Amino acid sequence: MSNDLGSPYIGVKPALSTKATAGTNSSLVEQYVHFGYDQVLLSITNAHYREKSRKVFQKAKRLVDITIPSPSLTDVNIFAGPHVQNTIGLLSSWIELESEDELISEFSKQVMIKELEYAKFIGINHLIMAPPKNLIKLANYSKSVNDALDITQTHNITISISLPLCEEITEDSFRFQPIDSLSTWDMWNSIRTSCDYNQRLKISLAIPKSGIPINVVERWFAEPVSILLMSSSIFILNNKGYPVLSKTIQTLLHHFHIKKPLYLLHGLEKVPEEVDSSSYMKYINYILVRNQAPLNIIDKVSKNHQDVLLPPLQPLATNLDDFTYSIFEKDDVKYDVYGKAIYSALSDLSHLHTINIAIVGAGKGGLVEQVVKAVRKLQSSSNISITAIEKNTSAVIYLQKRNFDDWNQSVDILNIDMREWSPKESHNIIVSELLGSMGCNELSPECLEPLEKYLDRENGVFIPQSYTSFIAPTFSPKIYNSIRSKGGQLNFHKQYVVKQLESASCSTKINEIWSYQHPTIKERSNKRRTISTFKIRHKTVIHGISGYFTTNLYNDIELSIKPDTHTENLTSWFPLFFPLEEPLYVPDDTELEVFITRESSNGKVWYEWSVESFMYLVVPGDNSNEFQIRVRTGMSKIHNQRGKGFVMNLNFE
Ligand SMILES: C[S@@+](CC[C@H](N)C(=O)[O-])C[C@H]1O[C@@H](n2cnc3c(N)ncnc32)[C@H](O)[C@@H]1O
Structure with a gap:
């Protein structure tokens, strides 16, 4: 087996x-x-x-x-x-x-x-x-x-x-x-x-x-x-005289098995004569084959992508191909949760005589399908109009086919950039999925903002209503080495989408850094900047910063890729990674400040990031008092300054 x-x-x-x-x-x-x-x-x-x-x-x-x-x-x-x-x-x-x-x-x-x-x-x-x-x-x-x-x-x-x-x-x-x-x-x-x-x-x-x-x-x-290396002395003999391992060591082996190490037995010459030395090998085989838990869905989907660096998608500046859309469509969880949010919003608005719904950035129609399903399920007496907007001309052909095959020609399909859309009537539900691994890194804020004026302010809602970005300092010599082997320092001034396996968080906390809301509550630029502080208890090396997001689709219906609240079996997004050109060694009890900004200029948006580390020293003062001073112990350069390594384009390339 x-x-x-x-x-x-x-x-x-x-x-x-x-x-x-x-x-x-x-x-x-x-x-x-x-x-x-x-x-x-x-x-x-x-x-x-x-x-x-x-x-x-x-x-x-x-x-x-x-x-x-x-x-x-x-x-x-x-x-x-x-x-x-x-x-x-x-x-x-x-x-x-x-x-x-x-x-x-x-x-x-x-x-x-x-x-x-x-x-x-x-x-x-x-x-x-x-x-x-x-x-x-x-x-x-x-x-x-x-x-x-x-x-x-x-x-x-x-x-x-x-x-x-x-x-x-x-x-x-x-x-x-x-x-x-x-x-x-x-x-x-x-x-x-x-x-x-x-x-x-x-x-x-x-x-x-x-x-x-x-x-x-x-x-x-x-x-x-x-x-x-497994010495025979770490095994214990059970009451039948067979060598077994403690639960802690078994868990360790199960955990490491995905790395495919060699389990090397030694000291077998010291085992009691009556114990068959081949039973040690058989036991390891037993626990790692028969007793190994199956991979969860996320690990199964990402089995061949663990620690592989992928360039972030730019669905606004480029046109995605059928293969990429098909990968999105494999994630039933995303569409199911969106479906719940759409149905819930539609139910709350069902008292209206007319309900106008738009799906902006409709792709191959995964979310349009959820809207059509919700409308059918609700069986409302309202007049409901559905508009799908997509700038990718090839994807629009697919939408037209689905409209004919599956949606009974009930969807108006517009092949335009959503920022140029000017509907005659206000809309009650505007559905989009323009989210990247950090939430805002596929330019959702810039695409949705021009649509806010078409939302019915009294009876209207965006799905998602908001999204929030999070970061955590990360130890990952493997990712560091992969970026280095690409050759060229500029590679450290880009961000990467990576399903991280061989990496560890340096702090117990994952910090929120900023959010976007639609419609915006008060006029605010889409630029952001923050200094986020982390306590680092154990000495480590910082190789970069991992980025995650959560999104509030409607009321309390959420999607999350933040490790501690990750939506079960959601596979559409892997974390973003902001590397450091020079790994930063930090001793025990360090305070780390991560400075990260979201900048924009001349039709481009980009992130810049840097880190600084501090220690608290206790020094003697007057009258046998002691006081603490905060000492800077390390810092990095500012990465991707003025977008020199990686930018997200607001215009179609
Ligand atoms: C991440 S895909 C999501 C596709 C689809 N909604 C889904 O969930 O399966 C984003 C889609 O938005 C489209 N898009 C991005 N920016 C757009 C814009 N400004 N106007 C129209 N479509 C846009 C892209 O071409 C792409 O099809």
């Missing part, structure tokens, strides 16, 4: 016998693959090589003296051959790349280079590297990782640093000093930043037995974790 995500990839680190040779290891890998494992982890070199290198080190007195020999036949654990595609290489952990002693550092670097050269020769494509022993002094270690990435570039080898998910929480750790649950993430972030976000640098994350803070899991989820 399979599920939406398929079977897990499972790997194993065998305990090699003292008689193991590269030759016997080739058959060992083949045997494990035959048992059903996808990958086998083997050290590149063995204990002979360690001993040989140690002797050279002991003889060397000065930096210039040391030359580590290349491994020979008896020093390696892996030969070239077809089994290498199922082999992950482990670089020696007995070296100290982080050492500040020049001789040790040089020795370690030479061993690493010898192993990398051999890994390249045999065709290994994934290597695991041990972490530094010191969390604080990372410069030497980061330089070695950078060198390793450089040396393996020609062979496109992934280098995965093994790291614990967090420092282990023991009773003692609490007693002496507070545990920083993000310390290992912080170390990783420092190394990855030094290596300039190299896309071949990944993480092999070791899952602890217990004490897994949820914010730390969310942080790692957004990182390039290629392997989950």
Whole structure:
């Protein structure tokens, strides 16, 4: 039985016998693959090589003296051959790349280079590297990782640093000093930043037995974790003697499964004799295939679009094609909720003798259909007129066909720009869907404003009546890297529509920034500007700002893509992302100010954005008083100044 995500990839680190040779290891890998494992982890070199290198080190007195020999036949654990595609290489952990002693550092670097050269020769494509022993002094270690990435570039080898998910929480750790649950993430972030976000640098994350803070899991989820390291010691034996995992670890595996990591089992040689070691692999398969919940509708629809950057649509400046309209039409939820709002508004106006309804920006008629249905359902005695307005000439042909086939020619279809419409009579219901992921980013305010004069002020309503934009600072190294790989800094001055998977919100709050109402209550320009403040509790990196919207269609009938109030199964909109050209690192307890504006000039509308971070310091004052000062700790440039990267056009292109 399979599920939406398929079977897990499972790997194993065998305990090699003292008689193991590269030759016997080739058959060992083949045997494990035959048992059903996808990958086998083997050290590149063995204990002979360690001993040989140690002797050279002991003889060397000065930096210039040391030359580590290349491994020979008896020093390696892996030969070239077809089994290498199922082999992950482990670089020696007995070296100290982080050492500040020049001789040790040089020795370690030479061993690493010898192993990398051999890994390249045999065709290994994934290597695991041990972490530094010191969390604080990372410069030497980061330089070695950078060198390793450089040396393996020609062979496109992934280098995965093994790291614990967090420092282990023991009773003692609490007693002496507070545990920083993000310390290992912080170390990783420092190394990855030094290596300039190299896309071949990944993480092999070791899952602890217990004490897994949820914010730390969310942080790692957004990182390039290629392997989950699972020691046999994190399993417990149930009363039938089978290994099982705690609920917390099961939830973690279910959560990570969509990232398709390799689940790498190790320490199986230590399990009690009566336990069949293959039951660990079978159990992981069981929980990730049989017990994995199916994807929800939104994840299913976006399965192939997760973290893919899409340019925002410009339905005013360009003409959408049939394919794009057909994607809109797949979202029954949007049309159902609109249908409810239209019916409710129509019922409230049913005492009128005449009811004029317009659908502006009718597209291929999804909302016209909802209006026709509502009118039929209401069976009102009023005279009801329906007008559909659409500027896309090709879509109008489709509307004409539907009018003939489905609506009994009851709809007046006008092929014009709605801003040029001048009806003879006032209208009671004006329905539109000109909303982007931030609400106002498909120019709904500018399109609807000229129509307000045709709304019957006493008995008239716009659907939607209002829409509100929200923002949240976001951690997403993956999106940052995707934008970088497009080449050119201007790409950081555009906004993107992205269904975010590997990202995490940096604050618990999502802030409202501005709203539009139709008809407007008091004359106001469509420009907006705001400074929005967020408390950031845990250290993180801000890669950009995510934008969302909610809309009030009629009375309390709403649609929302704001994560905490998201309309169930609504798939028409993914969030907007405003990137930062330089990621901004912020420590614990930071206050972040996001400055965002909606500007317009010369027939163009655009957003500009920037961020600033602050910390509060407690400083001693007079008379043993203390007071707090707010210190600016970081800031970004203003992005998309005067629309240099991306504008929304008010005119047809
Ligand atoms: C997001 S689509 C919605 C289509 C349809 N109402 C639906 O929900 O299936 C917006 C539509 O508005 C049209 N549109 C945008 N601005 C317009 C304008 N100023 N005048 C007329 N049509 C416009 C676009 O061509 C597009 O068909």
